[in-house]
Amino acid sequence: MDLKDCVKFANENPICYVATAEGDQPRVRAFMMDFADESGFYFGTLSPKEVSKQLKSNPRVEVCYFNNAQNPMDAKMMRVTGKIEFLDDIAFKTKIYERRPFLKSLGIEKPEDPRIEVFRIYTGEAHFWTMGDIMKEPELERIEF
Numbered sequence: 001m002d003l004k005d006c007v008k009f010a011n012e013n014p015i016c017y018v019a020t021a022e023g024d025q026p027r028v029r030a031f032m033m034d035f036a037d038e039s040g041f042y043f044g045t046l047s048p049k050e051v052s053k054q055l056k057s058n059p060r061v062e063v064c065y066f067n068n069a070q071n072p073m074d075a076k077m078m079r080v081t082g083k084i085e086f087l088d089d090i091a092f093k094t095k096i097y098e099r100r101p102f103l104k105s106l107g108i109e110k111p112e113d114p115r116i117e118v119f120r121i122y123t124g125e126a127h128f129w130t131m132g133d134i135m136k137e138p139e140l141e142r143i144e145f
Contacts, residue, residue, distance in 0.1 A: 003038055003145050006126045009078050010036040010065050018043075019062045020054040027054060031063075034096065040120035040145075041080060044096035046106075047115045055119060059084045063121065073131055082124015082145075092118045 097111035
């Protein structure tokens with residue numbers, strides 16, 4: 001396995017769960033990743049949200065992607081642990097704005113609105129897990145990026 005396998009799995013299963021920390025309290029929420037490539041895993045959010053504040057306070061995250069298999073024996077997940085960085089990328093902000101028409105109902109009238117934020121997990125490690133890996137987690141291959 002390599003980073004290309006991780007990117008493929010993330011793009012095929014973009015609904016994921018993002019864990020942040022608020023002090024010593026973990027916080028987890030579902031996210032829809034925008035895309036992944038060999039430079040990282042990319043997301044959009046809004047600056048007034050608590051997740052944005054948590055990420056700015058502590059840029060370390062863990063994300064869990066799941067293939068949503070109906071049969072538990074076909075279930076596969078990928079965990080990505082790493083650091084995020086916020087990006088000032090108007091092209092990406094425009095894509096987010098166009099893909100999320102509900103933003104207009106929040107008073108966001110253009111992609112340049114400073115409340116639209118882009119972040120990516122740019123460094124870390126990933127690993128895959130299946131039901132066959134129960135009790136083997138320390139032995140699983142880690143893919144660094």
